[in-house]
Amino acid sequence: MQDINRVILIVLDSVGVGELPDAGEYGDEGSNTLGNIAAGCGGINLPHLSGLGLGKIDGIDYMPIPQAVSGSYGRMAEVSKGKDTITGHWEMAGIQLEFPFPTYPDGFSQEILDRFQKLTGRGILGNCVASGTEIIKQYGREHMETGKLIVYTSADSVFQIAAHEEIVPVDELYRICQIARDMLQGENMVGRVIARPFTGQPGDFSRTANRRDFSAQPTSDTILDKVQEKGLEVIAVGKIEDIFSGKGITQAEHTKSNMHGVDVTLKYMKENNNGIIFTNLVDFDMVYGHRNNAGGYKQALEEFDARLPEILSAMREEDLLIITADHGCDPTTPSTDHSREYVPVVLYGRNIKADVNLGTRKTFADLASTLAEIFETERVFPGDGFYSLIKK
Incomplete structure (x- = not known):
């Protein structure tokens, strides 16, 4: 029997953790969504995420670190051209885009x-x-x-x-x-x-x-397709179904807010399913990041952190929780657009090691490769899986 038969993958939409080396090409020098919120709002209180290792991620030196960390942690760099929702989600699911989607700074023709x-x-x-x-x-x-x-x-x-x-x-x-x-x-x-x-x-x-x-149709199969092909569930919560245009999804439920997204995720966690529960919590980006509302963003992060114990309590023995992001959207900079940033990746499960620093991953697609290792699917994705580093 597999050590892990279900992954709860939660994307904190736009919670970046520092500018990427090529941020200047995107006009995003100095962007650091989480760090700048903490600096500009008198700190931030995320004790449960800290307990999983968020404060030990490379580049995060502004959060307290508990004596015992129960999760593993790292950060991921994006190689695809772009800094938008689809590009980030597709890359973590195994698609690296060589060319960005077209933009229209002067409006449409x-x-x-x-x-x-x-x-x-x-x-x-x-x-x-x-x-x-x-x-x-x-x-x-x-x-x-x-x-x-x-x-x-x-x-x-x-x-x-x-x-x-x-x-x-x-x-x-x-x-x-x-x-x-x-x-x-x-x-x-x-x-x-x-x-x-x-x-x-x-x-x-x-x-x-x-x-x-x-959304545009994914340009190739993703880890979602491979997991579905094995007869497992791929349950999309929030705008995940839209991001993948329904491809590789077996069930979907749209949500109205971050907290509704947590509620729906918990509902599916309490059901008898195996595979992936894939959740996007969009309020960080849509309600606070794009509106340069740093105080509201901080509060939303703290509200999610307060719900984390419910998620951890609902986990089964063979579950793995992964919390990550798709890009940045720093509310403290003049821009109201997304920012080209590293994203955090925090993992917790009873069948993985605690306090393992996964370092800086070279691509979000390392996540797809890791899920391919966990579910023993065809390994056709770019990037390097890290399951061997955290497996007990």
Whole structure:
């Protein structure tokens, strides 16, 4: 019998731990999401993550280290070109991208817009790089009066469509986004088309929890496919299903917040399943990182840490918990975009060693290779697995 038959993989979306050597190429010198939050907010209290070894990761010298550390730990560097959600998640699942997804700092071309309008039968407002909350303030009234769609992008490879739920029902917005997803291929294959529904009245608009991402299809099989092929479960919590466009997923449940994501993860942990429970907690990035809200980010981290004992208590003998991130989004820098950073990796399980420093991994794909070792799947991924270093 395998020593580990289930992995709970939790991605703390955007919780980077220091700039990568090539951060300057991305305009991210000085970015350190976790470190700068701790420095700028009078410290940060994460006793349970510290107990698993977070404070012993290379480059983290601002957190207390308990006498006994019960987990193993390290940090991972990204080799793929980019610093977005899909690029980070795909690499940890085994896909290294040689070319970044296209971005549109000046908005989308007239050719793209003309085709989109022809396919949807609706006009367009915006077409610029913008904050999602600001653009609905700017164009929300006109959208409600005309029915035109608010289209915008960011520093990421995204085609975002905002619409009021009373003007464009959510299901209709999803249908429109699927049209855009099918249209944006080839040289214009954006990483994600994102539905951004909102409600309210002019001067008091608010985005709803009905966001949905329509991602590019993974360019090859991932560890999720290999685990599924073995007849095991791959349960996606949060936006994981969207990130992988459903590929390699056996069950999925979308979530409305970090704490809802923890609740759903615990629900699946208490069921009789083997394989991977793969969770993304997006509030760190979406609610706090992109809005440069360092205080809120700190509080969200502390709230997750306070839930960690519940997760540890729900673990079975043959479970392995892995906590990591997909990129940075430093709320203390002038930029509101993602940042090119190392990400932490912290592991805990009764069948792995404690207090093993995995050092700096050269690629997020080391994680895919490690899971291939654990589940004894075909080992076709780049990177070096580290299961042998932590296996008891």
